[in-house]
Amino acid sequence: MSHLTDLPTWAAIPVCILLLTGSAVTLIGSMGLIRLKTFYGRLHAPTLGASAGTILICLASMITFAVLQNRWIFHEILIIVFVILTTPVTLMLLGQSALYRDRIEGRNDVPRKSTGEQPDTDI
Amino acid sequence: MRYWFPYPLLSLSLLMLWLLINQSVSPGHIALGTMLGVVFAWIMVNLQPDKTRLKNFGRIAVLAGHVAVDVLRSNIAVMTVILRAGRRPANSGFVAIDISLRDENALALLACILTATPGTAWLEFDRQTGVLLIHVLDLENGAVWSDLIKRRYETPLKEIFE
Numbered sequence A: 001m002s003h004l005t006d007l008p009t010w011a012a013i014p015v016c017i018l019l020l021t022g023s024a025v026t027l028i029g030s031m032g033l034i035r036l037k038t039f040y041g042r043l044h045a046p047t048l049g050a051s052a053g054t055i056l057i058c059l060a061s062m063i064t065f066a067v068l069q070n071r072w073i074f075h076e077i078l079i080i081v082f083v084i085l086t087t088p089v090t091l092m093l094l095g096q097s098a099l100y101r102d103r104i105e106g107r108n109d110v111p112r113k114s115t116g117e118q119p120d121t122d123i
Numbered sequence B: 001m002r003y004w005f006p007y008p009l010l011s012l013s014l015l016m017l018w019l020l021i022n023q024s025v026s027p028g029h030i031a032l033g034t035m036l037g038v039v040f041a042w043i044m045v046n047l048q049p050d051k052t053r054l055k056n057f058g059r060i061a062v063l064a065g066h067v068a069v070d071v072l073r074s075n076i077a078v079m080t081v082i083l084r085a086g087r088r089p090a091n092s093g094f095v096a097i098d099i100s101l102r103d104e105n106a107l108a109l110l111a112c113i114l115t116a117t118p119g120t121a122w123l124e125f126d127r128q129t130g131v132l133l134i135h136v137l138d139l140e141n142g143a144v145w146s147d148l149i150k151r152r153y154e155t156p157l158k159e160i161f162e
Helices: A002-006 A009-035 A039-069 A075-104 B008-022 B027-047 B057-083 B104-116 B142-161
Strands: B093-098 B120-126 B131-136
Touching: A002 A039, A009 A039, A009 B057, A039 A075, A039 B057, A039 B104, A039 B120, A039 B131, A075 B008, A075 B104, A075 B120, B008 B027, B057 B104, B057 B142, B093 B142, B104 B120, B104 B142, B131 B142
Parallel strands: none
Antiparallel strands: B093 B131, B120 B131
């Protein structure tokens, strides 16, 4: 970690801002897992970390190592791309299984198997 | 030519991916990446994906810009909802949208966009009726959301893919 002190100030400031905002966003997203009351509401919370959190932290990492090693670094972009491509899979799986269970249990607050009409919107 | 490169765009992007992961443009890595790209394109032929042609590259740039703005805006919106959740419970709900997109790749991209934007979660898509069910965290009016998604994402995706 000691070579991080070689980072010049002009680079350290944006890196710090990006890192802190990214981790704050991720933290708020994780807090949402506790604070939101319904399962479907909690589905949204981790996407904060998956979108803005990942992008900001990866940007910070790109700037740091680009400045330290004095060359362009792009492979953090791959992390962003892979995270964005794969989160829908997990989210859909969770959402669909919750929907399936709620329909089996016959709860009234979930829309029926789609028939095209506007479902009841308030929970 | 078509035999060796059934999916030229896929082979090319796999090569780019390989070079990015290895962080080098040495001839050895270019050769290996090209080989991998060609072999994976052949495997792709056996999977028989739907052939899609990308049209209208200008629209892609516009759509990407819109998505970037929406991701930023919805991140802030969801953060405020979470932080205020103690005092004011989130007014969330389901929205059903009639989607006329049928192209599989376009639908996959729409799913990525809707999931990358916090505050909307893709739940279910019915291929027969074309009804997409999403869950919205901060819902004021279902019709507004349905309009927004149709106008902002579905129309450009249709122009790009179909």
